Amino acid sequence: MEVDSATVRRIAHLARIKITKAEEKSLENELSGIFEWVKQLDEVDVTDVEPMTSAVQMTLRLRPDKVTDGEKADEVTANAPLKEDGFFVVPKVVE
Amino acid sequence: MxxxxxxxxxxxxxxxxxxxxxxxxxxxxxxxxxxxxxxxxxxxxxxxxxxxxxxxxxxxxxxxxxxxxxxxxxxxxxxxxxxxxxxxxxxxxxxxxxxxxxxxxxxxxxxxxxxxxxxxxxxxxxxxxxxxxxxxxxxxxxxxxxxxxxxxxxxxxxxxxxxxxxxxxxxxxxxxxxxxxxxxxxxxxxxxxxxxxxxxxxxxxxxxxxxxxxxxxxxxxxxxxxxxxxxxxxxxxxxxxxxxxxxxxxxxxxxxxxxxxIKGLTVGVPKEYRIEGMPKEIEALWSQGIEWMKDAGAKIKDVSLPHTKYALPAYYIVAPAECSSNLARYDGIRYGLRVPGEDITALYENTRAAGFGEEVKRRILIGTYVLSAGYYDAYYLKAQKVRTLIKRDFDDTFKDVDVLLTPTTPGPAFGIGEVSGDPVQMYLNDIFTVTVNMAGLPAISVPAGLSSQGTPLGLQLIGRAFDEETLFQTAATIESAAGDLARPTPWWRH
Structure with missing residues (x-):
């Protein structure tokens, strides 16, 4: 197996997705299958090949470092499941 | 009226x-x-x-x-x-x-x-x-x-x-x-x-x-x-x-x-798209497309894009990696679903477990894995290098041809629930289309005929970067050569 159950648990935690025991088992199989299939990339010689960083050759544009938007607390929090006075409400994070 | x-x-x-x-x-x-x-x-x-x-x-x-x-x-x-x-x-x-x-x-x-x-x-x-x-x-x-x-x-x-x-x-x-x-x-x-x-x-x-x-x-x-x-x-x-x-x-x-x-245009036919086990009707459609191009006065040139077969596996590293990063924003705090938990980590984990479907979770996990410490070079960096090679294949080919002609899909529409179980089988649907996303190039699919089941099939044209005009020009030629195709009968109306 390319990916074992401990690895599935570890990456699920890194990705902050809770998974059940049953999901863990099927993900172990599915992910192993996918990585097994992806292994064919080992055939490709990539010596001295630069990784692609942009689909189209271009230089990223710069703009003046000025505030162009803002003062929209109500709009920003409009879709929040829990909010108060223009703030997001979260469980206690710092003791 | x-x-x-x-x-x-x-x-x-x-x-x-x-x-x-x-x-x-x-x-x-x-x-x-x-x-x-x-x-x-x-x-x-x-x-x-x-x-x-x-x-x-x-x-x-x-x-x-x-x-x-x-x-x-x-x-x-x-x-x-x-x-x-x-x-x-x-x-x-x-x-x-x-x-x-x-x-x-x-x-x-x-x-x-x-x-x-x-x-x-x-x-x-x-x-x-x-x-x-x-x-x-x-x-x-x-x-x-x-x-x-x-x-x-x-x-x-x-x-x-x-x-x-x-x-x-x-x-x-x-x-x-x-x-x-x-x-x-x-x-x-x-x-x-x-x-x-x-x-x-x-x-x-x-x-x-x-x-x-x-x-x-x-x-x-x-x-x-x-x-x-x-x-x-x-x-x-x-x-x-x-x-x-x-x-x-x-x-x-x-x-x-x-x-x-399209008289005088050179149309490339990449041999790597002639995959093993390709249905005869897809081959026939492709040949028909080549004939239409010739009839319209285009030159046909056999070409090779040697890294074609690696586009799909490389895509299934690059796309999930970017997906895992992009979808990190769905945290149950700022918008959308929120499922409470005993602390903030549990809130994230519960929300994302309940909110994402199976395929999305699968891709987030693949992406998290290939970007995690110790695996980045072996997977993500490697895939981005393969991407450079795919792009280079196209760049070389477009020195000699104006447009490439391929089938769009390896087969016609399948039944709901018919392709399930093995995710890789579903991924193979994109075998002819994914290459251009990896290279950033434009491509168009145009209806070209019907399958033996009476359902539509398409041909794909791939062009140079920002040369959508040649794609429209050539696609219109295929469209008029294919003539009026049947339309589905409106069984869905009540």
């Missing part, structure tokens, strides 16, 4: 200008068609009839005042991946719940600026991850096409833009927006007998479009005809300072390319 839904965008535009009918009458015809047919097809996840009629009223005013835009009064469907101000946008995921964007995507804003009318939001695979529209939180879309002599089996419309393709094929809109990360415009176009282009990366702004894999995502139109496709792409495309990867080149009048002879 004859059935207005049967018109093309080009015909409707002419008729509206000639006052043969009003924008409100045209819009009402589509509202009625959606009301009569959407229950069975499930193409729209949110029809917006009141808004559509209000926009049509404004269009009629502008038409009367002689101030019509390029798409004045043209009713369109919008994939639920484009944020529409004040209109629920979900990417067909439970995690976005009842999200109502406080802003408009650049692509849709461009359409409204030209007078287009919003008929509603269209179904898609959850976060555009899928090739059959079966991963949507709103359930699968049904293809308007059925196999000859089989009115029992519901077929998929392809994905991820399944709602867009089905609504165009069933005439529930005049045209639709869509997005393509690995084939999500072209594969559904092929499977529903519609025309779909994925433009060059950077041609349409990504601002306000729900992100899946940012270096691959690109918006484009789905329409009944090549001409309509050119009209709609012209309106969607723009340079947008709000998208740092938007490219500042003028948008040409794509429609002008239609009807131009």
């Amino acid at each position: 004859s059935d207005l839904t049967k018109l093309t965008i080009a015909q409707a535009r002419t008729a509206l200008a000639a006052k043969e009918f009003s924008a409100q009458e045209l819009t009402q015809a589509f509202i009625d068609a959606i009301a009569a047919g959407n229950e069975k097809l499930n193409a729209y996840v949110l029809p917006t009839p009141e808004l559509a009629l209000e926009q049509a009223r404004q269009s009629d005013k502008r038409l009367a005042a002689g101030k019509a835009g390029d798409l004045e009064g043209i009713p369109l469907g919008i994939k639920d991946l484009f944020c529409t101000k004040g209109v629920r946008t979900t990417a067909c995921s439970k995690i976005l719940a009842e999200f109502v964007p406080p802003y408009e995507s650049t692509v849709t804003q461009n359409l409204w600026d030209q007078g287009a009318v919003l008929l509603g939001k269209l179904n898609n695979d959850e976060f555009a991850m899928g090739s059959s529209n079966e991963t949507s939180a709103y359930g699968p879309v049904v293809n308007p096409w059925r196999r000859a002599g089989d009115d029992q089996t519901d077929l998929v419309p392809g994905g991820s833009s399944g709602g867009s393709a089905a609504s165009v094929a069933a005439e529930l809109c005049l045209g639709a927006t869509a997005t393509d990360t690995g084939g999500s415009i072209r594969q559904p176009a092929a499977l529903t007998g519609t025309v779909g282009i994925k433009p060059t990366y950077g041609r349409c702004s990504r601002w306000g479009t729900v992100a899946f894999a940012s270096s691959l995502d690109q918006a484009g139109p789905l329409t009944k005809t090549v001409r309509d496709n050119a009209i709609l792409l012209k309106a969607m495309a723009s340079f947008d300072p709000k998208d740092s990867t938007s490219v500042d080149v003028p948008v040409p009048d794509y429609e002008a390319a239609i009807g131009k002879s």
